[in-house]
Amino acid sequence: MIVKKYICFILICFLFACKKDNKAAIKNNVEQNTASHPSLILTQKGVKNIKAQLGTIPLFDKTLEDVKQDVDAEISKGIAVPIPKDFSGGYTHEQHKKNFLILQKAGVLYQILDDEKYAVYVRDMFLEYAKLYPTLPLHPQERSYARGKLFWQCLNDSNWLVYASQAYDCIYNWLSKEEREHLENDLFIPFANFISEKNPQFFNRVHNHSTWGNVAVGMIALVMDNDELLQKALYGLKTDSIAANLKDDDGGFIKNKDQKVGFLANLDEPFSPDGYYTEGPYYQRYAMYPFLIFAQALENKKPELKIFEHKNAVLTKAVEALINLTDKDGEFYTINDAQKGMSYYSRELVTAVDIAYHYGGNNPELLSIAKKQNKVNLDDTGLAVALGLKNNLDKPFRKKSITLTDGPNGNQGGISILRNNNLEVIFKYTAQGLSHGHYDKLSFFMYNNGTEVIQDYGLARFVNIEQKGGGNYLKENTTWAKQTIAHNTVIQNETSHFNGKYSIGSKNHSNQYLFNISEKIKVVSAKENNAYPGTELHRTMAIVTDSSFIKQPFVLDIFNVIGTSTNKYDLPFYYKGQIMQTNFKYTQQATLKTLGDKNGYQHLFVEALADAPNSNLKFNWMHNNVFYTLTSATQATDKIIFARIGANDPEYNLRRDPTLIIRKTNTKNALYVNAIEAHGSYSPVSEFSVNAYSSIAKIETLLNTKDYTAIRITNNNKQSKLFIFSNTNPDKTTAHSITINDNEFNWVGSYTYN
């Protein structure tokens, strides 16, 4: 530590030495409007404050040194502004992306270090862009519904402007008036007009795309004090002539009738009052950067808007919601389109956490996340966070069992996460989630100790890996990842929820039935009545912690399906790991054929088939050296299907992951009752296997009526517990009394476990 401090001190001395040298350098700006800039993210007051504390706040100093190394390395390579050509992952895409990230950093370094070389670098790169931009046609890749100029889609062009605006603000005073006029007239204003007026189908929406567009225009507007552009950013274009049935690349409608647009609409609509963003955490993470960076700019330039108080402080709530949507390792749950591995270590979340801390009441739990991130924003917000950490104000971020409602008013279903020590069960009963939504009402997935055990597939895309479809969405995202069979929920007659139609799905949402948390049993329950007209889906999930009965916490899952016609129902479990043992015989298929021919079923190869046992199915597997068992109450008429993803996947775009499907045929109603245990462990070093078997001997349905469902769970010591659940009355205070097998049961509230 002492050595580190010493190094820091030397570094800071060096930085100040640089500063002196540069003060001596020739300044090329003709006029110095020193009062006006920077004022967007960095402010003159903020910079002064930062400079005064350099060398005293470790994490800020460390970040500054890291950023300096990054930028210096890029400066030494020289400026490259290539003619746009590639999809994401390709050279020109990645170079322009790198440019905007470095521009923003170089601008900050100029302000904090007073070293003119950074201003020169930013100016010179801007001049290159001002030379190139006016010559550009639409990007040659034609796939997007809103093609950009630097990039294949306006979305990425907007990314560029959001970052570039900050760099412009940082060197604004340093530039000559002529340079500014040149850059604004030949680059920034045409750029802003192109992504707004010229692309209303992109700009005038409620979607993460248009958020980026709105913010890009808004940021440059604030730097230039251009109120006309700012009004467009906040409230959208007044007219747009977007056709009512126009769709984007992902199949989402561009705009509903009478839809409000612009930044404020994008803040009001997709966020629920709990801060859940309807597209899901992967895209919420992506959108948080423009939301928060523009909010910070508005707070600096237009404090009268009180943007951080908007919608009951939804922006800071959203950051805390996002952190609650991560697993033990900080990785986001794969709700809807989502790439696995994205986490709160991303640059967007560094920005988000620092801004939420600074403008959201200095929540000390956010500091513990910033500590893990080990970097901060180089502005007031990052300074505040680094100072908080220096003063050891951080407290652990406590992730609890939580519900996040969906919908602008919080009444379009939601997501619940049940947590118990290492177990995490994510239960989804949201609205559609715009164009990135999947058709998976009442689906769940499960983690143990940060490891996926029952997985959601995520998206079918390799973001920015050019070899895989230019880094863009692959067609299997539509044919597989979005389909209901790709998820752990009930599929009726091999057809996806809402028939896989966005126009229907986007009009509906599931409804929470109840959410109750206690030490012993944490329960969430939701209903879905529109996925299959005429069929009611009602799923109840619980984590039971009752160590004198079953040593480890286990998951109880009751999926009640009530149909009006005779149907076939499938419930898949996308377990991860290797099968250890089953309590039934299955027949491996000599040649592998697909399970079906559409709605995602065409992507599954059938590996083995079985008749279910006429009581309980036991399925025991191992993953990452932990044992798991699924116990399910089955009937002899149920079929068990072992399948694997990968059929009709001619370019190996899908992972070859397995599933077990419980199929109930020729029935109006179906009741799935499942228990999932995580138990024991194996060590390949000691070669000891511990507690490798399930502790549940039997699950039985004692009663299942319209009003009540009663489940008896028996352990290996022949002790039993009864879970009785009211299917029609979620009220916590109602007294219930029923008789089962001549025994009378009385309790208060919607369920009893005893």
Added chain:
Amino acid sequence: MIVKKYICFILICFLFACKKDNKAAIKNNVEQNTASHPSLILTQKGVKNIKAQLGTIPLFDKTLEDVKQDVDAEISKGIAVPIPKDFSGGYTHEQHKKNFLILQKAGVLYQILDDEKYAVYVRDMFLEYAKLYPTLPLHPQERSYARGKLFWQCLNDSNWLVYASQAYDCIYNWLSKEEREHLENDLFIPFANFISEKNPQFFNRVHNHSTWGNVAVGMIALVMDNDELLQKALYGLKTDSIAANLKDDDGGFIKNKDQKVGFLANLDEPFSPDGYYTEGPYYQRYAMYPFLIFAQALENKKPELKIFEHKNAVLTKAVEALINLTDKDGEFYTINDAQKGMSYYSRELVTAVDIAYHYGGNNPELLSIAKKQNKVNLDDTGLAVALGLKNNLDKPFRKKSITLTDGPNGNQGGISILRNNNLEVIFKYTAQGLSHGHYDKLSFFMYNNGTEVIQDYGLARFVNIEQKGGGNYLKENTTWAKQTIAHNTVIQNETSHFNGKYSIGSKNHSNQYLFNISEKIKVVSAKENNAYPGTELHRTMAIVTDSSFIKQPFVLDIFNVIGTSTNKYDLPFYYKGQIMQTNFKYTQQATLKTLGDKNGYQHLFVEALADAPNSNLKFNWMHNNVFYTLTSATQATDKIIFARIGANDPEYNLRRDPTLIIRKTNTKNALYVNAIEAHGSYSPVSEFSVNAYSSIAKIETLLNTKDYTAIRITNNNKQSKLFIFSNTNPDKTTAHSITINDNEFNWVGSYTYN
């Protein structure tokens, strides 16, 4: 650190307090032959020395406390000596296994802590065994060629006696004469006789099984000073009447004609002069414990044998060889039957490293391994290691490119490992490796940064996981894992090497052709002429480090097949990860069928088929966020097969891993020339993909004659390098001169790269 020291001090005070209490306790031994015991692993002198230093050597004290906690927890549970019933993984197996491990530890604690409760525990458990053992028939599980009594095989019974002997030695003096006579007559002597005289097919072999048997008998013989048993242990049974064609459970012959047997034969035969154990590192690890613990006992009791000098100090060499057979994370390479994940963190390697350090000249590199293990033997050897670490004598263990010869005299081929920074290429050209050997001459596998990239399958077994075939070898080990198609080497006409016959394979071995290491190019080459009579196999592998040509080190692989009849040749690459891109079209199969019907081919499903490009095949994949590319010189008549393991696997005993097979048909000769690059990276957090493509533009064979093979490699900048290799003269000093395309090339040594 200060806090830790303080805790240590308190702990030691506590331990001494216990000691005092126990000295006051009633001793139940009638006579005290204090001069004689312990003398096996712990010695009276050693114990005195240890006691004198308690509380001063951190790692020793830490280990002592850990062991004390383990044993105290077991003592508090009470003694359980159940009637034998289960296979490994089952209750009775695991309990008896736990018993012998705890017995040994409790004995040590009694000696070091002078706390009689440990002696009482050991005695009482021995008395339970002495009650049970005489009543036992053969173990009820009938699978083994040598069934035990406590366990299903004599092997595990021998494990028990090796550990139990140490415990007996520790409490020998403390026991009464009557107790000792009872234990020896009713337990130890019948036990030793059963695993030797009653099971000659187990005891009189050269095999890791019999090593355990010999050592078990030898250890108890040394405690009891029973020379008759010791002679059996060292030299085997004089007569055994083992039938010549008798085989064990794994298909290995029990005994060759005129085979020497006993411990010394087991030391002489399977170890090469380099310390490589012919079964491979997984079993070497298993066998090292009895080899070294018995050597330590012999050194203490029979120093005149000079066991650590035997065969030019092969035992300590073997420990260093074993460490060289681990990847970056310390996990053993999966040569022959081997379970993945086993590593130098295993208890056997803790023992091995400490003994090798103490008796092998205090190699400071071994201390760095002990430091990672973070525990030591509680005896002289562990004390020496802990003291070395306390005095900071440790140096990093430098794993280099290395050859380990196979065979008692080092002339039966071998294993070479080429290493360069993070790349590790393991090339196998050994003898059969006894009954645990696989049929994979000239096979290779590759790691990058501790991650398998081109994998060897390992064994088909889940050791000690009862659900999977009682934790024993699964039939797929024979039908799949041992077959040649399961490995990365050439298969002729879908038939395994030596026709998959142990009787032939065990008579043959490959031969090293050359092994040369330089900064720029590290080369190993070997020939195999007996796997397919009439066909010569000659493979040459290199790691080329030439950053001005190709930025990262790459692997060059030249497999020359010279046949006398027209054949079909397959060369599989068991890549791990997901396919990114190929430079050829392939056709996904609508229904999946097996690739063949025997010799392992029945376990592969064909997923896709292609015709090879008429120049170079490019196969680009990603694994653990690193990109890899295989470039292979192909002809249009070559076929490419994408296959996956898992057909004819009715109980999901096999992993569903993929392979790419290059098939050359209707040809006498075949030349496979491949390059494998590890390049670039991807981050799912930043979503940046870096250097995702191969840097090799082309590989061409300019010349391929009986005497020479010349390969031209061209990079993306159109620069070329030439690798010319003499196929018939490995001499380092011979001058060569050849003309290719009118250009004359002159060089000295078997190859040139320029």
